[in-house]
Amino acid sequence: MRKRGSERRSPVPVLAVLALALAFRLPRLELRPMHTDEAIEAARAIRVLETHRPAYDPAAFHGPVLSLLTVPVLGLAGVRSLADGEAWMFRLVPAVAGALVALTPFLFAGGIGTGAAGVAGAWLAVSPAFVYWSRDAIPEMLLVLLVAAVLAFGRLAAGRGACAWTWWAGLAAGVAIATKETAWLMLGAAVASVALVPEARREVSRDAGRCIGPAVATLAASALLLGGPGALTAPFRAWTALGLSGGDHAHPAGWYLGLLIWSRPMANGPVWSEAAILALAILGAWRGRARPIVRFLSIYSVVLAFFYEAIPYKTPWCLLGFWWGAAVLAGVGVAETWSALRRRPGRRAAWAALVAVAVVHLGWQAWRASFVWPSDRRNPYVYAQSVDDVVRLGALVERLAAAHADGRAMLVAVVAPDPWPLPWYLRRLTRVGFWAVAEDASAWRAIRLAPVVIATPDLVRPAGDRVIQHYGTRPGVVLELSVNRDLWERALR
Amino acid sequence: MKALLALLLLLAGPGFAAPAKAKPAKPTVSATTTGDRGVSASAETPRSSAADDRVPLDLKLPKPAFIGTPRNVPAGTTVEKVSGKLRPPFRVPPGTVNLAAGLPAGAGGSEPLVGEAKLITDGDKEATDGSYVEFGRGLKSVTIDLGANGELAAILVWHYHGDPRVYHDVVVQVADDPDFITNVRTLYNNDADNTAGLGVGRDREYFETYEGRLIDAKLVKARYVKLWSNGSTADEMNRYTEVEVYGRPVK
Numbered sequence: 001m002r003k004r005g006s007e008r009r010s011p012v013p014v015l016a017v018l019a020l021a022l023a024f025r026l027p028r029l030e031l032r033p034m035h036t037d038e039a040i041e042a043a044r045a046i047r048v049l050e051t052h053r054p055a056y057d058p059a060a061f062h063g064p065v066l067s068l069l070t071v072p073v074l075g076l077a078g079v080r081s082l083a084d085g086e087a088w089m090f091r092l093v094p095a096v097a098g099a100l101v102a103l104t105p106f107l108f109a110g111g112i113g114t115g116a117a118g119v120a121g122a123w124l125a126v127s128p129a130f131v132y133w134s135r136d137a138i139p140e141m142l143l144v145l146l147v148a149a150v151l152a153f154g155r156l157a158a159g160r161g162a163c164a165w166t167w168w169a170g171l172a173a174g175v176a177i178a179t180k181e182t183a184w185l186m187l188g189a190a191v192a193s194v195a196l197v198p199e200a201r202r203e204v205s206r207d208a209g210r211c212i213g214p215a216v217a218t219l220a221a222s223a224l225l226l227g228g229p230g231a232l233t234a235p236f237r238a239w240t241a242l243g244l245s246g247g248d249h250a251h252p253a254g255w256y257l258g259l260l261i262w263s264r265p266m267a268n269g270p271v272w273s274e275a276a277i278l279a280l281a282i283l284g285a286w287r288g289r290a291r292p293i294v295r296f297l298s299i300y301s302v303v304l305a306f307f308y309e310a311i312p313y314k315t316p317w318c319l320l321g322f323w324w325g326a327a328v329l330a331g332v333g334v335a336e337t338w339s340a341l342r343r344r345p346g347r348r349a350a351w352a353a354l355v356a357v358a359v360v361h362l363g364w365q366a367w368r369a370s371f372v373w374p375s376d377r378r379n380p381y382v383y384a385q386s387v388d389d390v391v392r393l394g395a396l397v398e399r400l401a402a403a404h405a406d407g408r409a410m411l412v413a414v415v416a417p418d419p420w421p422l423p424w425y426l427r428r429l430t431r432v433g434f435w436a437v438a439e440d441a442s443a444w445r446a447i448r449l450a451p452v453v454i455a456t457p458d459l460v461r462p463a464g465d466r467v468i469q470h471y472g473t474r475p476g477v478v479l480e481l482s483v484n485r486d487l488w489e490r491a492l493r
Numbered sequence: 494m495k496a497l498l499a500l501l502l503l504l505a506g507p508g509f510a511a512p513a514k515a516k517p518a519k520p521t522v523s524a525t526t527t528g529d530r531g532v533s534a535s536a537e538t539p540r541s542s543a544a545d546d547r548v549p550l551d552l553k554l555p556k557p558a559f560i561g562t563p564r565n566v567p568a569g570t571t572v573e574k575v576s577g578k579l580r581p582p583f584r585v586p587p588g589t590v591n592l593a594a595g596l597p598a599g600a601g602g603s604e605p606l607v608g609e610a611k612l613i614t615d616g617d618k619e620a621t622d623g624s625y626v627e628f629g630r631g632l633k634s635v636t637i638d639l640g641a642n643g644e645l646a647a648i649l650v651w652h653y654h655g656d657p658r659v660y661h662d663v664v665v666q667v668a669d670d671p672d673f674i675t676n677v678r679t680l681y682n683n684d685a686d687n688t689a690g691l692g693v694g695r696d697r698e699y700f701e702t703y704e705g706r707l708i709d710a711k712l713v714k715a716r717y718v719k720l721w722s723n724g725s726t727a728d729e730m731n732r733y734t735e736v737e738v739y740g741r742p743v744k
Contacts, residue, residue, distance in 0.1 A: 267622035268607050388729045467685050470659040470698050472726030492686055
């Protein structure tokens with residue numbers, strides 16, 4: 001095995017990858033309508049801002065880490081309530097986390113080489129999947145970052161026999177668990193990988209007695225401190241049933257790989273593919289198989305992909321966990337082939353050109369996915385995305401409030417079993433009531449008399465002369481907007 | 494799954510080297526239809542020249558793309574509930590034909606994002622990819638030049654009907670000139686907040702279905718037909734699958 005620790009370290013590759021990643025992640029974060037998951041995360045962050053009490057949400061299976069990291073952004077922006085919030089404030093932390101994810105291959109540079117790490121960083125910087133979900137206010141990118149840190153610290157601990165790195169790994173694992181329940185799957189894949197790579201198994205066995213105990217204690221302490229007991233127990237109690245049934249998110253095995261390799265959501269739309277990363281990852285896994293870290297990452301990615309593909313419950317952002325491993329291996333594939341061609345300059349140049357084309361192709365797709373069609377159904381990364389119509393509805397209700405004597409204190413009744421993401425789009429109105437059903441007679445009367453009612457129409461028929469309009473919130477969900485005709489006509493004037 | 498497992502075992506290294514939408518379609522419906530309630534003609538409506546001899550209008554309908562009432566469908570409001578039943582027959586004067594069949598449709602300078610404008614009058618009304626033309630975001634219109642004045646009995650429009658959706662600000666106008674300056678008459682307008690700037694409309698919104706929207710043209714005489722829309726509850730795009738203009742040439 002070649003020794004790579006003596007390679008001269010230059011900051012240029014790190015800075016180049018960082019700049020590339022940020023260029024795709026920071027601009028126009030407000031572009032896409034707020035997804036229901038994002039609207040819920042925004043409300044949770046505001047609750048943490050207001051109460052200073054973070055908590056693991058066993059219903060959503062997500063922890064408070066994203067909220068805790070978002071609170072300083074909100075503080076700096078002068079936000080005091082949800083009404084002050086803008087979409088970019090809640091998407092900034094995932095965007096920065098996504099850029100840091102692109103730097104994580106450098107944590108493995110000692111094992112895979114700086115060149116491979118740089119190329120892997122480029123894949124992560126421009127991968128359409130990584131770019132798209134870096135611009136999404138969900139905890140997935142933080143989770144990928146934290147688990148990458150666990151693997152990197154674990155490798156350092158194994159390589160140097162220093163327990164301190166194990167504790168850091170335990171800390172990162174605890175924070176990952178407090179971030180999102182699927183951390184358990186990712187950490188499980190890492191444990192399986194340790195068990196299946198003889199060198200890793202030997203090193204862990206050697207240090208187990210003095211390091212593993214403190215690392216587990218660090219893990220438990222950090223998870224409990226951040227997420228409370230729910231962080232350790234909720235996934236096993238509730239999520240297991242959902243994960244195995246799939247609920248509304250049941251998809252067949254092979255769904256993730258199909259999305260990544262060859263995806264055409266609508267027949268008249270374009271084909272999307274990140275197959276270049278997969279092909280180069282297989283090449284890297286094969287050519288770098290002599291190195292334990294390459295075998296470790298190969299097995300980690302395959303096991304994690306197997307987990308996710310086997311479980312009926314699938315949401316597309318979950319693929320980022322194993323796709324991160326594939327991107328690192330793709331960097332190895334490029335670097336190993338580059339080295340193998342050192343005596344053939346012509347072929348080397350052709351290889352470099354081919355890789356550059358692949359990077360540009362991925363970047364072009366990332367740009368189209370995130371900036372041109374961020375909420376279009378022809379985009380395979382769009383999933384249960386709020387439709388643009390809900391933005392229009394929010395603006396219209398604001399306009400109605402401006403024409404109402406009570407202004408933003410105008411009563412708005414929302415009667416719908418699942419109103420999200422409407423709470424986000426009505427956040428600046430101070431008297432908005434949400435009912436799944438009208439529970440009692442007085443509530444029913446108030447709902448019917450409200451100047452503005454937004455409802456699943458078979459639940460309520462508002463009183464008086466009304467103008468009725470219809471607005472979509474999510475794919476297949478259409479709600480009825482009912483407005484007093486007087487108010488409507490005042491707003492039009 | 495098997496491929497993943499094989500790859501996993503292969504990667505394990507020494508000692509571990511032991512060894513991967515179709516919606517139910519109903520038969521094509523050929524039916525007769527009748528006029529819709531809630532249709533208004535804000536312009537002058539000429540008298541029928543053959544009110545007593547009207548015959549049912551024969552329409553060739555596409556396959557239904559979704560069955561029954563969509564989720565969250567409004568009941569008893571200005572959006573018409575999808576009944577699942579065919580419209581009753583709509584009666585037209587004898588000799589009424591689709592005057593728009595195969596004629597070029599203009600989009601006022603808007604280039605389609607998907608498909609071509611000729612799909613609007615090509616007779617293909619199916620809710621399948623390749624059957625519709627898609628224009629971009631916001632208020633868009635398409636215009637059909639009938640080539641000569643016609644006595645118009647009904648206009649049928651299918652936007653995209655592959656899933657339950659309501660198109661916004663649907664306005665249908667006819668006129669005697671291509672710029673819609675002379676003798677403009679509005680046959681349908683559900684733009685309640687006057688977004689399109691064509692006047693406040695009081696017609697009902699409706700869910701797109703395979704039956705299309707039938708607009709009673711009340712035998713107005715016109716050469717140009719213009720249809721507006723402003724995105725839908727599903728997205729901001731404007732899709733037209735087919736427009737049929739039923740009438741008789743004016744001699």
